[in-house]
Amino acid sequence: MQKPQHILVIRLSAMGDVAMGIPVIYAFAKAHPEIKITVLSKPFFKAIIDTIPNLHFVAAETNTQHKGILGIWRLSRQLKKEGITHVADIHNVLRSKILRFFLGLPNAKINKGRAQKKALTSQNKTFFKPLKTTVQRYVEVFEHLGFSEISPAVLPRPDLNHNVHKVIGKATHKLIGIAPFAAHQGKQYPIDLMKEVIQKLDKLSGIHLFLFGAPNEKQLLHTVTENCQNATVVAGTLKFPEEINLIAQLDIMLSMDSGNGHLAAMYGVPTVSLWGVTHPHAGFAPLYQEAHCLLSDREQYPAIPTSIYGNKVPEGYEDVMRTITPQRVVDKIASLV
The missing domain is CATH 3.40.50.2000 (Glycogen Phosphorylase B;)
Structure with a gap:
């Protein structure tokens, strides 16, 4: 796979899932300052993304201009103008799958472990053990893009507003x-x-x-x-x-x-x-x-x-x-x- 120069990270919801991605993206950004990172998420979560300096944020307006198949296609045209070379899909839902298809770029997606999670929540409880953390699953997405040894890092505390x-x-x-x-x-x-x-x-x-x-x-x-x-x-x-x-x-x-x-x-x-x-x-x-x-x-x-x-x-x-x-x-x- 060609070395990424500009990675699009997709995580549209929810607040906790977006926040769990921050220590991974922050650690990656520190380790690879030469790579531009754009994060696609819902407008409300811009405040979370903005906790990492020098990241580019794109708002997914899923209720208006980016709604439905046509809206996702419109979003893909907008993103292509950004010069993105690779996609890290840490959400992997229908909307992000369609967007990846329209972009046609090298990509990696999260493995949510749905079968294990289904077994974990089954009523008979024949399976009960710790699964990979969501943060670990996010790290794996970047590993699949060719990067290793990403250790999630907590952010420095900001100055008092x-x-x-x-x-x-x-x-x-x-x-x-x-x-x-x-x-x-x-x-x-x-x-x-x-x-x-x-x-x-x-x-x-x-x-x-x-x-x-x-x-x-x-x-x-x-x-x-x-x-x-x-x-x-x-x-x-x-x-x-x-x-x-x-x-x-x-x-x-x-x-x-x-x-x-x-x-x-x-x-x-x-x-x-x-x-x-x-x-x-x-x-x-x-x-x-x-x-x-x-x-x-x-x-x-x-x-x-x-x-x-x-x-x-x-x-x-x-x-x-x-x-x-x-x-x-x-x-x-x-x-x-």
Whole structure:
């Protein structure tokens, strides 16, 4: 294969998957500064891609000008003007497959290990062992393009953003982020237990809590932090690039099996993650944070993991995360402070 001069990296969704790609792309970019890298993703994720300097970003407008077969063809014409020589498809979905076909360039694609993941989530559980991590699978894509010895690297923490500084203030406390929400209920810690965790943490000395969430979750976060003296709700108050900057300043992040945990891990922030019907064996633990994963009780709920993404909750498995006690979460965080 001809040596790549300009690599297009494709990862269209989701937030956590994009964030998991950053330490791989960053390590590759440092090792090969002579190669131009363009990343194709959805517009919202530009803030994540921009954490790596000197990368070129192209927005995939999948709901408008790049929608459907004609839109993908239009996108391919746009990308060909960039002088791309090779494609690293770390998504490998129908849209990216069609785009690779239209581009007609040397390429490598991710092997998602779908058969093993299907076996891992089967109800009979004859197969239960750690699979390759998603980050490892990303590395393999670059290896298939002819590169070896890529060791994923966490990003250096950025300078404090002005608006983030106004939120943090001059606090000398340890900064703990809490991201209590997830895309699916099957991997979201019960809100009443999370409230107990927050109130217990609020009583610890020398820390300050920052609560992350979508703007429409702001009111609920204010409810769970009522009467807390050392908690700030940042949901709906900062722009996404500013939230990333705040996450990079944290001393600890508490998250679900969700995107915020991966955003923290890409900066090397110690990340405590809580797991419900999903399991780290599927390969989605935050980078270098496997030791901080708190798991639901598989002896009581042996079908875990019931799905890869947390969207399948069998009858009787609605309360799996209640086997992770609030005190266990608090003790884990306290041990890292």
